[in-house]
Amino acid sequence: xxxxRLPLLNDNLRWFMLAMILANIAGQMAYSMMSLYLIxxxxxxxxxxxxxxxxxxxxxxxxxxxxxxxxxIGRLRAIAIGSAISVFGYLFFIISPSWQWVLLGLxxxxxxxxxxxxxxxxxxxxxxxxANRGKVYGLSSGIYMVVTVIGxxxxxxxxxxxxxxxxxxxxxxxxxxxxxVRVWMARAERFSASHKSGIPTLKGLTTQLRSILVLLTxxxxxxxxxxxxAIGDTSFSLTGDLFPIYLSQxxxxxxxxxxxxxxxxxxxxxxxSFLGGWLTDKRSERTMLAGGFLLIALSLGVMMxxxxxxxxxxxxxxxxxxxxxxxxxxxxxxxxxVPEEKRGLAFGFLGTSLGILSLPMPWIGAQLWEGFTPQMxxxxxxxxxxxxxxxxxxxxxxxxxxxxxxxxxx
Numbered sequence: 001x002x003x004x005r006l007p008l009l010n011d012n013l014r015w016f017m018l019a020m021i022l023a024n025i026a027g028q029m030a031y032s033m034m035s036l037y038l039i040x041x042x043x044x045x046x047x048x049x050x051x052x053x054x055x056x057x058x059x060x061x062x063x064x065x066x067x068x069x070x071x072x073i074g075r076l077r078a079i080a081i082g083s084a085i086s087v088f089g090y091l092f093f094i095i096s097p098s099w100q101w102v103l104l105g106l107x108x109x110x111x112x113x114x115x116x117x118x119x120x121x122x123x124x125x126x127x128x129x130x131a132n133r134g135k136v137y138g139l140s141s142g143i144y145m146v147v148t149v150i151g152x153x154x155x156x157x158x159x160x161x162x163x164x165x166x167x168x169x170x171x172x173x174x175x176x177x178x179x180x181v182r183v184w185m186a187r188a189e190r191f192s193a194s195h196k197s198g199i200p201t202l203k204g205l206t207t208q209l210r211s212i213l214v215l216l217t218x219x220x221x222x223x224x225x226x227x228x229x230a231i232g233d234t235s236f237s238l239t240g241d242l243f244p245i246y247l248s249q250x251x252x253x254x255x256x257x258x259x260x261x262x263x264x265x266x267x268x269x270x271x272x273s274f275l276g277g278w279l280t281d282k283r284s285e286r287t288m289l290a291g292g293f294l295l296i297a298l299s300l301g302v303m304m305x306x307x308x309x310x311x312x313x314x315x316x317x318x319x320x321x322x323x324x325x326x327x328x329x330x331x332x333x334x335x336x337x338v339p340e341e342k343r344g345l346a347f348g349f350l351g352t353s354l355g356i357l358s359l360p361m362p363w364i365g366a367q368l369w370e371g372f373t374p375q376m377x378x379x380x381x382x383x384x385x386x387x388x389x390x391x392x393x394x395x396x397x398x399x400x401x402x403x404x405x406x407x408x409x410x
Contacts, residue, residue: 028151082115138277156259272324
């Protein structure tokens with residue numbers, strides 16, 4: 001009975017989430033307005049796509065290394081290293097005299113995602129029981145997504161009234177505070193991992209990579225996770241950086257209104273994360289993933305047909321709710337089919353392989369915008385999301401014997 005009354009988030013996860021919230025308020029502030037910031041510095045829509053494409057090379061190169069380092073030296077240490085480096089990316093944002101300098105800042109800041117991304121979901125899995133893992137992921141994602149409410153609204157407010165540089169300076173303050181917390185956690189004895197840290201070696205990396213490749217190509221659930229995630233990631237990359245430009249140039253919304261729509265998206269994603277995590281444990285991951293992709297496709301259709309602020313708001317709410325549902329379900333599914341000692345590398349490998357596929361997509365999306373219509377890349381993304389629904393429903397079926405065993409054969 002005592003175990004049932006324990007909170008879903010233990011003390012370690014609470015401090016962990018505090019640092020994540022601070023860091024990602026900074027990220028949401030910077031990235032929700034980054035496309036418009038680049039245009040204000042003289043970049044064209046095509047050049048904006050090129051900037052994101054080139055910066056995306058950094059996670060492709062480093063994410064596997066970051067995931068393996070997480071498995072070897074510990075999640076918190078890997079996160080602290082990446083965060084300490086990425087502080088300098090925010091400094092470049094502030095001092096950038098041209099959009100080319102912003103590219104340099106993005107490249108440095110993306111180092112953080114290479115180290116933090118693979119460790120985030122792996123650390124939550126280590127700090128939770130499998131029976132409640134969907135709920136923990138849902139609660140963590142919901143709390144984490146608070147940043148999508150605070151960040152865009154604060155960024156829009158500051159950028160509209162004081163300019164982009166003041167907004168980015170505030171973002172730097174949030175990120176610096178998060179880095180201080182992360183370094184403290186990595187060094188404090190109270191957060192020490194239950195397993196001993198190892199010494200990174202090339203042989204260890206090769207061995208772990210070989211084992212992950214076997215899991216990915218075995219034709220089981222992890223293979224189909226890889227395929228559907230590739231479809232989703234590449235299609236989302238077509239449009240992810242074009243949303244604020246579309247809302248500005250086609251929707252004729254102000255920077256402040258775009259920020260408020262971003263916050264509305266965040267509120268919906270929080271609700272989706274809470275509901276998705278709870279239903280993942282009650283129903284199944286496949287049900288929530290199929291529903292999430294369907295909602296995202298619907299949201300894009302509404303946005304393409306929107307001619308009023310109310311319809312743009314409905315579109316962003318549907319999109320946020322759909323993406324909120326996806327996050328805990330995907331993480332829960334991956335954590336059940338990958339052994340604990342390989343989770344960091346698995347998340348890093350998935351991110352890297354998908355990053356390679358989606359690398360040219362921001363540039364392609366911008367070319368579709370300029371060469372055809374601004375709506376074209378969004379319709380393509382909607383079509384890909386619809387195609388993913390039947391795959392998720394029929395292929396994400398966990399064998400009952402595998403669900404009980406961490407890293408069971410699938």
